[in-house]
Amino acid sequence: MTHNVAFLGLGNMGEAMAANLLKAGHQLTVYNRTASKAAGLKRRGATVATTPAEAVQGAALVFTMVTDDAALEELCLGADGLLPAMPTGAIHASCSTVAPDTNRRLAAAHARQGSSLVATPVFGKPDVAAAATLWLAMAGEAGSRRKLKPVLQALGQGVHEFGDDPGAANVVKLCGNFMLGAAIEAMAEAFTLAQKSGLDREQVYQFFTATLFNNPIYKGYGKLVAERHYQPVGAAPAIIRKDMRLVLDEARTHLVPMPFANILHDHLSTTVAKGEKVDWAGFAERVTDGAGL
Numbered sequence: 001m002t003h004n005v006a007f008l009g010l011g012n013m014g015e016a017m018a019a020n021l022l023k024a025g026h027q028l029t030v031y032n033r034t035a036s037k038a039a040g041l042k043r044r045g046a047t048v049a050t051t052p053a054e055a056v057q058g059a060a061l062v063f064t065m066v067t068d069d070a071a072l073e074e075l076c077l078g079a080d081g082l083l084p085a086m087p088t089g090a091i092h093a094s095c096s097t098v099a100p101d102t103n104r105r106l107a108a109a110h111a112r113q114g115s116s117l118v119a120t121p122v123f124g125k126p127d128v129a130a131a132a133t134l135w136l137a138m139a140g141e142a143g144s145r146r147k148l149k150p151v152l153q154a155l156g157q158g159v160h161e162f163g164d165d166p167g168a169a170n171v172v173k174l175c176g177n178f179m180l181g182a183a184i185e186a187m188a189e190a191f192t193l194a195q196k197s198g199l200d201r202e203q204v205y206q207f208f209t210a211t212l213f214n215n216p217i218y219k220g221y222g223k224l225v226a227e228r229h230y231q232p233v234g235a236a237p238a239i240i241r242k243d244m245r246l247v248l249d250e251a252r253t254h255l256v257p258m259p260f261a262n263i264l265h266d267h268l269s270t271t272v273a274k275g276e277k278v279d280w281a282g283f284a285e286r287v288t289d290g291a292g293l
Contacts, residue, residue, distance in 0.1 A: 001150070002024070002025045002026050002027065003026050003027070003059075003060045003061050003151065004026070004027045004029070004058050004059050004060050004061075005021055005026040005027065005028050005029070005059060005060070005061045005062075005063065005151075006028075006029045006030070006031070006049075006055045006056045006059040006061070006062045006063070006082075007021065007028060007029075007030050007031075007055075007062075007063045007064075007065075008030070008031045008032070008052055008055055008056075008062070008063070008064045008065075008066070008075055008082065009031075009032065009063075009064050009065040009066040009071075009075070009096070010030060010031075010032035010037040010038055010041070011037075011065065011066075011067070012126040012129075012234075013065055013095075013122070013126055013129050014032075014063075014065035014066075014095075015037065015040065015041065016126055016129035016130040017063065017065060017095070017122075017129050017134075017155055018030055018041055018046070018063070019040075019041060019044065019130070020129075020130075020132045020154050020155055021063070021151070021154055021155070022041065022044055022045060022046055023154070024151075024154035026061075026151070026154075027047075028041070028045070028046040028047070029046065029047040029048075029049050029055050029056075029059065030042075030046045030047070030048055030049065030055065031048070031049045031050075031051065031052055031054070031055035035048065035050070051080035052075050052076075052078075052080055052081055052082040052085070053080040053081060053082060053084070053085035054080070054085075055082065056082045056085050056086050056087075056090070057085055057087070058087065059086075059087065059090055060087070060089075060090055060091070061090065061091050061093060061148065061151060062082060062086065062090060062091070062092045062093065063092075063093045063095060063120075064076075064082075064092065064093070064094055064095060064096060065095045065096055066096050067096070067239060067242075068096070068097075068098065068239075068242055069096075069098045069099055069102045071096075072094065072096050072098055072102065072106070073102065073106070076092075076106055076109070077109070083106075083109055083110065083113060083115075084113065086110070086113060086114075086115040087115070088114040088115065089114065089115065090115045090116075091115065091116050091117075091118060091144045091147060091148050092106075092110060092115060092116065092117045092118070093118055093120040093148055093152075094106065094117055094118070094119050094120060094121075094166075095120050095121060095122055096121070097121055097170070097173050097174070097177070097239075097242075097243050097246070098170060098246070099170065099246050099249065099250070100119075100166075100167030100168070100170040100171050100174075100250065101167060102170075103117060103119040103166045103167055103169075103170055104165070104166055104167045106166075107119075107140065107141075107166040116140065116141050116144040117140060117144075117166055118138060118139070118140030118141070118144050118145055118148050118166065119137075119138070119139045119140055119166040119167065119168070119169035119170050120136055120137070120138050120148070120152065120169065121136070121137050121169055121170055121172070121173035122134040122135065122136050122137075122155070122156065123135040123136075123137075123173070123176055124156070125234035125235070126234060127234075129155070132154060132155055132156060132157075133156060133157045134155055134156035134157070135156055135157065135158055135160070136152055136155065136156045136158070136159045136160070137159075137160055137162060137169040137172045137173060137176075138152070138159055138160065138161050138162065138169055139161065139162040139163055139164070139165055139166050139167070139168040139169035139170075139172075140164065140166045140169075141164060142164060145161060149161075160172075171250065174243065174246055174247045174250060175247075177240065177243045177244070177247070178244070178247050178258070178260075178261055178264070180217060180221070181240070181244065181260075181261075181264040181283075182260050182264070183217055183218065183221065184221050184225060184281050184283070184284055185260070185263065185264060185267070185283075185284070185287070187205075187218065187221065187222050187225045187226075187284070188225050188283075188284035188285075188286075188287035188288065189287050190204070190208075191204055191205060191225055191226055192287050192288050192291045192293065193291075195288075195293060196291055196293065201226050202226045202227060204226070205222050205223065205225070205226035208222070209222055221281050224279060224281045224282075224284070225281060225284045228284075228285065228288065230278035230279040230281055230282035230284075230285075231278065231279065232279070233277065233278060233279045234279050234280070235279065235280045236277075236279075236280060237268050237271040237272050237276070237278065237279075237280045237282060237283060238268075238272050239280065240268060240280040241265060241268035241269060241271075241272055241280075244261055244264050244265040244268060245265060247261045247265075248261050248262065248265060264283070267283040267286040267287075268280065268283050270283070270286055271283045271285070271286065
Protein backbone atom coordinates (compact mmCIF):
# COMPACT_ATOMS: atom_id res chain seq x y z
CA MET A 1 0.00 0.00 0.00
CA THR A 2 1.28 3.46 -0.87
CA HIS A 3 0.70 6.64 1.13
CA ASN A 4 1.03 10.39 1.00
CA VAL A 5 4.35 10.82 2.80
CA ALA A 6 6.21 13.93 3.94
CA PHE A 7 9.93 13.86 4.65
CA LEU A 8 11.57 16.77 6.47
CA GLY A 9 15.34 17.02 6.83
CA LEU A 10 17.41 16.19 3.76
CA GLY A 11 20.94 15.75 5.01
CA ASN A 12 22.94 12.79 3.76
CA MET A 13 20.81 10.34 5.73
CA GLY A 14 17.47 12.00 5.13
CA GLU A 15 17.90 12.40 1.38
CA ALA A 16 18.81 8.72 0.97
CA MET A 17 15.87 7.58 3.08
CA ALA A 18 13.45 9.87 1.25
CA ALA A 19 14.69 8.55 -2.10
CA ASN A 20 13.89 5.00 -1.03
CA LEU A 21 10.36 5.97 0.00
CA LEU A 22 9.96 7.53 -3.43
CA LYS A 23 11.25 4.34 -5.08
CA ALA A 24 8.67 2.36 -3.08
CA GLY A 25 5.93 4.29 -4.88
CA HIS A 26 4.79 6.66 -2.14
CA GLN A 27 3.66 10.17 -3.06
CA LEU A 28 6.40 12.24 -1.48
CA THR A 29 6.55 15.85 -0.33
CA VAL A 30 9.86 17.05 1.06
CA TYR A 31 11.09 20.02 3.05
CA ASN A 32 14.59 21.16 3.95
CA ARG A 33 15.71 24.42 5.49
CA THR A 34 18.30 24.72 2.70
CA ALA A 35 15.92 24.30 -0.22
CA SER A 36 18.62 23.46 -2.77
CA LYS A 37 19.13 20.07 -1.12
CA ALA A 38 15.69 19.03 -2.36
CA ALA A 39 16.61 19.49 -6.04
CA GLY A 40 17.60 15.88 -6.68
CA LEU A 41 14.39 14.50 -5.17
CA LYS A 42 12.33 17.03 -7.09
CA ARG A 43 13.83 15.74 -10.35
CA ARG A 44 12.74 12.24 -9.33
CA GLY A 45 9.15 13.30 -8.76
CA ALA A 46 8.91 14.63 -5.22
CA THR A 47 6.99 17.79 -4.41
CA VAL A 48 9.00 20.43 -2.58
CA ALA A 49 7.31 22.42 0.21
CA THR A 50 8.45 25.82 1.42
CA THR A 51 7.54 25.32 5.12
CA PRO A 52 7.17 22.35 7.47
CA ALA A 53 3.46 23.06 7.80
CA GLU A 54 2.99 23.00 4.04
CA ALA A 55 4.94 19.75 3.76
CA VAL A 56 2.66 17.77 6.06
CA GLN A 57 -0.71 18.95 4.73
CA GLY A 58 -2.55 15.85 3.55
CA ALA A 59 0.23 13.48 4.68
CA ALA A 60 -0.64 10.19 6.34
CA LEU A 61 2.97 9.65 7.37
CA VAL A 62 5.59 12.26 8.25
CA PHE A 63 9.30 11.46 8.59
CA THR A 64 11.83 13.78 10.21
CA MET A 65 15.61 13.39 10.20
CA VAL A 66 17.48 16.37 11.64
CA THR A 67 20.69 17.03 13.54
CA ASP A 68 19.60 17.49 17.14
CA ASP A 69 16.85 18.12 19.67
CA ALA A 70 16.66 21.87 19.03
CA ALA A 71 16.26 21.36 15.28
CA LEU A 72 13.52 18.77 15.80
CA GLU A 73 11.59 20.94 18.23
CA GLU A 74 11.86 23.93 15.91
CA LEU A 75 10.60 21.81 13.01
CA CYS A 76 7.62 20.66 15.08
CA LEU A 77 6.76 23.70 17.19
CA GLY A 78 8.41 26.70 15.53
CA ALA A 79 6.93 29.21 13.09
CA ASP A 80 5.03 27.24 10.43
CA GLY A 81 5.88 24.09 12.37
CA LEU A 82 4.54 20.74 11.34
CA LEU A 83 2.70 19.74 14.51
CA PRO A 84 -0.34 22.05 14.28
CA ALA A 85 -0.67 21.24 10.57
CA MET A 86 -0.63 17.45 10.96
CA PRO A 87 -3.87 15.83 9.77
CA THR A 88 -5.89 13.99 12.39
CA GLY A 89 -4.65 10.43 12.60
CA ALA A 90 -1.34 11.14 10.86
CA ILE A 91 1.80 9.47 12.19
CA HIS A 92 5.13 11.22 12.73
CA ALA A 93 8.13 8.86 12.42
CA SER A 94 10.81 10.71 14.39
CA CYS A 95 14.10 9.30 13.07
CA SER A 96 16.57 11.78 14.58
CA THR A 97 18.98 10.87 17.38
CA VAL A 98 17.58 12.93 20.25
CA ALA A 99 17.06 12.64 23.98
CA PRO A 100 14.36 10.15 24.96
CA ASP A 101 12.46 12.89 26.80
CA THR A 102 12.35 15.05 23.67
CA ASN A 103 10.32 12.45 21.80
CA ARG A 104 8.19 11.84 24.88
CA ARG A 105 7.28 15.55 25.08
CA LEU A 106 6.60 15.75 21.37
CA ALA A 107 4.50 12.57 21.47
CA ALA A 108 2.31 14.13 24.17
CA ALA A 109 1.93 17.28 22.06
CA HIS A 110 0.95 15.16 19.04
CA ALA A 111 -1.66 13.31 21.08
CA ARG A 112 -3.25 16.61 22.08
CA GLN A 113 -3.48 17.52 18.37
CA GLY A 114 -4.99 14.19 17.32
CA SER A 115 -1.87 12.79 15.62
CA SER A 116 0.85 10.48 16.95
CA LEU A 117 4.62 10.18 17.16
CA VAL A 118 6.55 6.96 16.82
CA ALA A 119 10.25 7.21 17.61
CA THR A 120 12.10 5.49 14.76
CA PRO A 121 15.88 6.03 15.08
CA VAL A 122 18.09 4.21 12.60
CA PHE A 123 21.49 2.55 12.56
CA GLY A 124 23.69 2.90 9.49
CA LYS A 125 25.77 5.36 7.50
CA PRO A 126 24.53 7.26 4.43
CA ASP A 127 25.67 4.51 2.07
CA VAL A 128 23.70 2.00 4.16
CA ALA A 129 20.67 4.29 4.02
CA ALA A 130 21.01 4.56 0.23
CA ALA A 131 21.14 0.76 -0.05
CA ALA A 132 18.00 0.48 2.13
CA THR A 133 19.81 -1.76 4.61
CA LEU A 134 19.40 0.28 7.78
CA TRP A 135 18.41 -1.27 11.08
CA LEU A 136 15.50 0.54 12.69
CA ALA A 137 14.29 0.71 16.29
CA MET A 138 10.67 1.71 16.88
CA ALA A 139 8.65 2.72 19.94
CA GLY A 140 5.30 4.44 20.38
CA GLU A 141 1.58 3.79 20.50
CA ALA A 142 0.85 0.24 19.32
CA GLY A 143 -1.71 1.10 16.63
CA SER A 144 0.58 3.68 15.08
CA ARG A 145 3.49 1.25 15.12
CA ARG A 146 1.37 -1.33 13.34
CA LYS A 147 0.49 1.13 10.56
CA LEU A 148 4.01 2.48 10.19
CA LYS A 149 5.97 -0.76 10.21
CA PRO A 150 5.17 -1.96 6.66
CA VAL A 151 6.35 1.36 5.22
CA LEU A 152 9.67 1.05 7.05
CA GLN A 153 10.50 -2.05 5.01
CA ALA A 154 11.51 0.31 2.18
CA LEU A 155 14.25 1.75 4.40
CA GLY A 156 16.02 -1.14 6.00
CA GLN A 157 16.72 -4.79 6.56
CA GLY A 158 14.89 -5.04 9.86
CA VAL A 159 12.60 -3.21 12.27
CA HIS A 160 12.68 -3.97 16.00
CA GLU A 161 9.95 -2.76 18.36
CA PHE A 162 10.51 -1.58 21.93
CA GLY A 163 7.01 -0.94 23.22
CA ASP A 164 4.69 2.00 23.77
CA ASP A 165 7.06 4.49 25.42
CA PRO A 166 8.34 6.69 22.57
CA GLY A 167 11.52 7.39 24.53
CA ALA A 168 12.50 3.72 24.59
CA ALA A 169 13.72 3.56 20.99
CA ASN A 170 15.98 6.54 21.60
CA VAL A 171 17.49 4.84 24.65
CA VAL A 172 18.31 1.93 22.32
CA LYS A 173 19.84 4.34 19.80
CA LEU A 174 22.02 6.00 22.44
CA CYS A 175 23.14 2.62 23.78
CA GLY A 176 24.00 1.51 20.26
CA ASN A 177 26.04 4.61 19.46
CA PHE A 178 27.89 4.21 22.74
CA MET A 179 28.69 0.60 21.88
CA LEU A 180 29.95 1.66 18.43
CA GLY A 181 32.18 4.28 20.02
CA ALA A 182 33.51 1.78 22.56
CA ALA A 183 34.37 -0.64 19.74
CA ILE A 184 36.26 2.10 17.88
CA GLU A 185 38.16 3.02 21.05
CA ALA A 186 39.02 -0.64 21.68
CA MET A 187 40.35 -1.08 18.15
CA ALA A 188 42.29 2.18 18.31
CA GLU A 189 44.04 1.08 21.50
CA ALA A 190 44.67 -2.47 20.28
CA PHE A 191 45.98 -1.49 16.84
CA THR A 192 48.18 1.22 18.36
CA LEU A 193 49.65 -1.28 20.82
CA ALA A 194 50.29 -3.69 17.96
CA GLN A 195 51.99 -0.98 15.89
CA LYS A 196 54.23 0.19 18.73
CA SER A 197 55.18 -3.44 19.31
CA GLY A 198 56.47 -3.65 15.74
CA LEU A 199 53.45 -5.21 14.02
CA ASP A 200 51.59 -3.98 10.97
CA ARG A 201 48.26 -2.62 12.23
CA GLU A 202 46.45 -3.50 9.01
CA GLN A 203 47.62 -7.11 9.24
CA VAL A 204 46.32 -7.25 12.81
CA TYR A 205 43.00 -5.80 11.62
CA GLN A 206 42.76 -8.44 8.87
CA PHE A 207 43.40 -11.24 11.36
CA PHE A 208 40.83 -10.16 13.92
CA THR A 209 38.08 -9.34 11.43
CA ALA A 210 38.52 -12.74 9.77
CA THR A 211 38.36 -14.59 13.09
CA LEU A 212 37.15 -13.37 16.51
CA PHE A 213 35.58 -10.08 15.36
CA ASN A 214 34.12 -11.06 11.99
CA ASN A 215 31.21 -8.61 11.92
CA PRO A 216 30.25 -5.44 10.02
CA ILE A 217 31.14 -3.00 12.81
CA TYR A 218 34.68 -4.24 13.36
CA LYS A 219 35.21 -4.68 9.63
CA GLY A 220 33.83 -1.27 8.62
CA TYR A 221 35.09 1.01 11.38
CA GLY A 222 38.15 -1.16 11.91
CA LYS A 223 39.32 -0.51 8.36
CA LEU A 224 39.25 3.24 9.02
CA VAL A 225 41.16 2.82 12.27
CA ALA A 226 43.68 0.39 10.83
CA GLU A 227 44.44 2.61 7.84
CA ARG A 228 44.16 5.83 9.89
CA HIS A 229 42.14 7.24 7.00
CA TYR A 230 38.78 8.60 8.12
CA GLN A 231 37.09 9.36 4.82
CA PRO A 232 34.44 9.58 3.55
CA VAL A 233 32.64 11.29 6.41
CA GLY A 234 29.59 9.25 7.43
CA ALA A 235 28.78 11.34 10.49
CA ALA A 236 30.79 14.35 11.62
CA PRO A 237 32.50 14.26 15.05
CA ALA A 238 30.32 17.12 16.31
CA ILE A 239 27.15 15.11 15.67
CA ILE A 240 28.32 12.04 17.58
CA ARG A 241 29.80 14.21 20.33
CA LYS A 242 26.23 15.44 20.79
CA ASP A 243 25.07 11.83 20.98
CA MET A 244 27.65 11.03 23.67
CA ARG A 245 26.45 14.04 25.65
CA LEU A 246 22.93 12.60 25.44
CA VAL A 247 24.27 9.24 26.63
CA LEU A 248 25.90 10.91 29.64
CA ASP A 249 22.75 12.93 30.38
CA GLU A 250 20.67 9.75 30.41
CA ALA A 251 23.29 7.98 32.54
CA ARG A 252 23.24 10.78 35.11
CA THR A 253 19.44 10.71 35.22
CA HIS A 254 19.45 7.00 36.04
CA LEU A 255 22.60 6.97 38.21
CA VAL A 256 24.57 4.77 35.81
CA PRO A 257 28.37 5.26 35.93
CA MET A 258 29.69 5.24 32.34
CA PRO A 259 33.41 6.02 32.42
CA PHE A 260 33.96 4.87 28.83
CA ALA A 261 31.29 7.31 27.62
CA ASN A 262 33.24 10.14 29.25
CA ILE A 263 36.40 9.03 27.44
CA LEU A 264 34.59 8.97 24.11
CA HIS A 265 33.07 12.39 24.73
CA ASP A 266 36.47 13.84 25.61
CA HIS A 267 38.14 12.35 22.51
CA LEU A 268 35.36 13.71 20.30
CA SER A 269 35.63 17.12 21.99
CA THR A 270 39.32 17.25 21.07
CA THR A 271 38.57 16.22 17.50
CA VAL A 272 35.90 18.90 17.19
CA ALA A 273 38.20 21.53 18.76
CA LYS A 274 40.89 20.69 16.21
CA GLY A 275 38.39 21.31 13.40
CA GLU A 276 39.25 18.04 11.67
CA LYS A 277 36.98 17.23 8.69
CA VAL A 278 36.85 13.49 9.27
CA ASP A 279 34.38 10.74 10.03
CA TRP A 280 33.49 10.55 13.70
CA ALA A 281 35.67 7.43 13.98
CA GLY A 282 38.60 9.84 13.52
CA PHE A 283 38.61 10.30 17.29
CA ALA A 284 40.67 7.09 17.22
CA GLU A 285 43.63 9.32 16.31
CA ARG A 286 43.60 10.69 19.87
CA VAL A 287 44.82 7.24 21.00
CA THR A 288 47.53 7.10 18.33
CA ASP A 289 48.59 10.69 19.08
CA GLY A 290 48.87 9.85 22.75
CA ALA A 291 51.22 6.98 21.91
CA GLY A 292 53.54 9.29 20.01
CA LEU A 293 52.77 7.87 16.57
